[in-house]
Amino acid sequence: MxxxxxxxxxxxxxxxxxxxxxxxxxxxxxxxxxxxxxxxxxxxxxxxxxxxxxxxxxxxxxxxxxxxxxxxxxxxxxxxxxxxxxxxxxxxxxxxxxxxxxxxxxxxxxxxxxxxxxxxxxxxxxxxxxxxxxxxxxxxxxxxxxxxxxxMLTLGRRTAEEKVASLLHLIAAHAETATSTAFDLPLSRAEIADFLGLTIETVSRQLTRLRKEGVIRIENIRHITVPDMDALAKKISG
Amino acid sequence: MxxxxxxxxxxxxxxxxxxxxxxxxxxxxxxxxxxxxxxxxxxxxxxxxxxxxxxxxxxxxxxxxxxxxxxxxxxxxxxxxxxxxxxxxxxxxxxxxxxxxxxxxxxxxxxxxxxxxxxxxxxxxxxxxxxxxxxxxxxxxxxxxxxxxxxMLTLGRRTAEEKVASLLHLIAAHAETATSTAFDLPLSRAEIADFLGLTIETVSRQLTRLRKEGVIRIENIRHITVPDMDALAKKISG
DNA sequence: ACGGAGATTTGATCTGGATCAAATCGCAAT
DNA sequence: ATTGCGATTTGATCCAGATCAAATCTCCGT
CATH class of the missing domain: 2.60.120.10 (Jelly Rolls)
Known part of the structure; x- marks a missing residue:
């Protein structure tokens, strides 16, 4: 260190x-x-x-x-x-x-x-x-x-959209706010890509896709709100 | 059970x-x-x-x-x-x-x-x-x-050829033979695909590619020999 | 040896995500 | 406010690996 x-x-x-x-x-x-x-x-x-x-x-x-x-x-x-x-x-x-x-x-x-x-x-x-x-x-x-x-299941077998939804779900689960429907992303797009085994462009596209579908709102680059957590969960195939 | x-x-x-x-x-x-x-x-x-x-x-x-x-x-x-x-x-x-x-x-x-x-x-x-x-x-x-x-690194960031080489390397390391340049695959092609996040067709193609390159010999479907372990290791980017 | 069914290989084509390229955004320093 | 620069988004194209399809191969039971 x-x-x-x-x-x-x-x-x-x-x-x-x-x-x-x-x-x-x-x-x-x-x-x-x-x-x-x-x-x-x-x-x-x-x-x-x-x-x-x-x-x-x-x-x-x-x-x-x-x-x-x-x-x-x-x-x-x-x-x-x-x-x-x-x-x-x-x-x-x-x-x-x-x-x-x-x-x-x-x-x-x-x-x-x-x-x-x-x-x-x-x-x-x-x-x-x-x-x-x-x-x-x-x-x-x-x-x-x-x-x-x-x-490993996410990396090996899920699609890009499922990967991004999985990450949002994971972060929401660890968010410190009581509601956990709104949270800050601790990661940049590049870091998200490195976590999901994707490129930053794909991450960005999948985020805007989820936004256009109404599953998330991107308040600003680092802050997300999830109107309906179940809708997000449904994006992740069990 | x-x-x-x-x-x-x-x-x-x-x-x-x-x-x-x-x-x-x-x-x-x-x-x-x-x-x-x-x-x-x-x-x-x-x-x-x-x-x-x-x-x-x-x-x-x-x-x-x-x-x-x-x-x-x-x-x-x-x-x-x-x-x-x-x-x-x-x-x-x-x-x-x-x-x-x-x-x-x-x-x-x-x-x-x-x-x-x-x-x-x-x-x-x-x-x-x-x-x-x-x-x-x-x-x-x-x-x-x-x-x-x-x-996770293998699943997220390596190519199909690197993935297959990684698996062969892993199995060779656990093979019980002293030489470990010849070993039985404990997994079918379908299982290999499930381990590597690939399809069976891709696994099969990468195996024949490694064979044609001379890195491995496929004695039979379940038995592999590796003439030069270093050549195999070189297929896996560190 | 013969049939048959699943496993594997091989071939042709398609596509999700990568790559290359170019705006646009966000924000800190002036 | 303006400039500058890295981060992000968006667009166009490409390609590794998926998918669809069809041989072969293996090996088992008869």
Whole structure:
């Protein structure tokens, strides 16, 4: 992680960082007070701008983090430049691949975000020591695996229109607003294309097609409203 | 699982089934002698024919199993019949999705296979009791997640020729022969198409193209030899 | 060996999405 | 307000892979 690209907000020194304790999914209820305190002494809360690379593909996994705000995209790039987003993570997901030296993907903030960073060694020690943390990370890994496999079906077998509708549905499900019929897209058209295995032109055309069909309204480039969520769901063949 | 479709080989009664102890990846070294014995008393070694459905999509997860021989495909089917293979599993992989009631995918023997089946409740209890088993299943989940994400790149961004070469490479890597330059395909052309998000015609054409280029030899429909593994690898853009 | 049915290959044509090209939009800096 | 530039949309054309159609091949049962 290039510290110069993000702004360090807080370096906790003697106690666990309070805002993190409450919001960090995998640690919630998994660690003792003493462990939280130790983790807090070594954790770093960071604010990262959209586009900031948190983990580089091929780099060493020397730290892990939790997302406390914003959206993070997981991306794989081929040597000729083709790339594929292989996962989106939202607060309070855990970011990183325990027990493997080199990262096979990059993690990049898709929106402005806040993360809480822990050193690799400390976290791996705590995983081995603490059954509940192991269980919690295992559960997240299984959920991500389910999501990845669901997305494999989308990538392999759905049409462009179904792909775009699937993505809108996914984002709506994670939107923080209570209504979730209106939400901001955390991704640019190019990123959407990289997630769906399409080109930006096709993404754009399918969005305008959904707009013309009345399934969505494009309030502005990054903001969508869905008058009838069922109509959107019907665009995705089960 | 429809018992009528498979043949029960052994019902272990008073000791853990010996052939399983040695070969079951996730249990190897993870369970105590007493636990292995208990597991053995409740496990069932089964021989399943190619095509036998081990877990049905949408069914209740009422048991788990380990593969002791053969290849199992994980498959998702859409209501209109389109389908996508989302994973291949080889001995000694663990099959099943702990902690979730309903299966979101089906597991089917791709080749004749042998599996060892355990009841859900027993296994989930042992996972909670036994840190080492939890760790071992966590590790498998993370490996499967890596594989799924690698495959997402293939599905979203590689060409048909690259996809077919990727699959051959994957299968060669899991082939049991020491040389691994000659191997049997565990999948039919239709299954390959479902794995790669292609049609059978395209798969067939790409295979004959690789044959004409001298990258592979098709000894017979299910048996391939690769004279030069590097030549095959070069067909897959990194 | 013979028939037959499914699996695979091969051929001809079509098409969804890619590519190439050109507006237009959005917005930050002046 | 004006300029400039990257992001997005829209249009025209192309092509990889799908679809439709027809041989072959495999292998099983008789």
């Amino acid at each position: 290039d510290v110069a690209r993000g702004e360090v907000l807080v370096i906790s020194t003697s106690v666990a960082c309070r805002s993190c304790q409450a919001r960090h999914g995998v640690f919630c209820g998994a660690l003792s007070a003493g462990q939280l305190s130790e983790l807090g002494r070594h954790s770093l809360r960071r604010k990262v701008d959209a586009g900031c690379e948190i983990i580089a593909q091929g780099s060493e996994n020397s730290f892990y983090s939790n997302i406390t705000r914003g959206v993070v995209k997981l991306c794989k790039v081929m040597s000729d430049g083709r790339q594929q987003i292989v996962g989106l993570q939202f607060a309070p997901d855990f970011v990183g691949r325990p027990f493997v030296r080199e990262s096979t993907l990059s993690a990049e903030a898709a929106t402005d975000a806040e993360i809480c960073v822990f050193p690799r060694n400390l976290l791996e020690r705590m995983i081995l020591e603490t059954r509940e943390l192991q269980r919690s990370l295992h559960a997240q890994a299984l959920n991500e695996l389910d999501a990845a496999r669901e997305w | 429809d018992v009528a479709r498979g043949e029960v080989l052994v019902i272990s009664t008073s000791v853990a089934c010996r052939s399983c102890q040695a070969r079951h990846g996730v249990f190897c070294g993870a369970l105590s002698a007493g636990q292995l014995s208990e597991l053995g008393r409740h496990s069932l070694r089964r021989k399943v024919d190619a095509g036998c459905e081990i877990i049905a999509q949408g069914s209740e997860n009422s048991f788990y199993s380990n593969i002791t021989r053969g290849v199992v495909k994980l498959c998702k089917v859409m209501s209109d019949g389109r389908q996508q293979i989302v994973g291949l599993q080889f001995a000694p992989d663990f099959v099943g999705r702990p902690f979730v009631r309903e299966s979101t995918l089906s597991a089917e023997a791709a080749t004749d296979a042998e599996i060892c089946v355990f009841p859900r409740n027993l296994l989930e209890r042992m996972i909670l009791e036994t840190r080492e088993l939890q760790r071992s299943l966590h590790a498998q989940a993370l490996n499967e997640l890596d594989a799924a994400r690698e495959w």
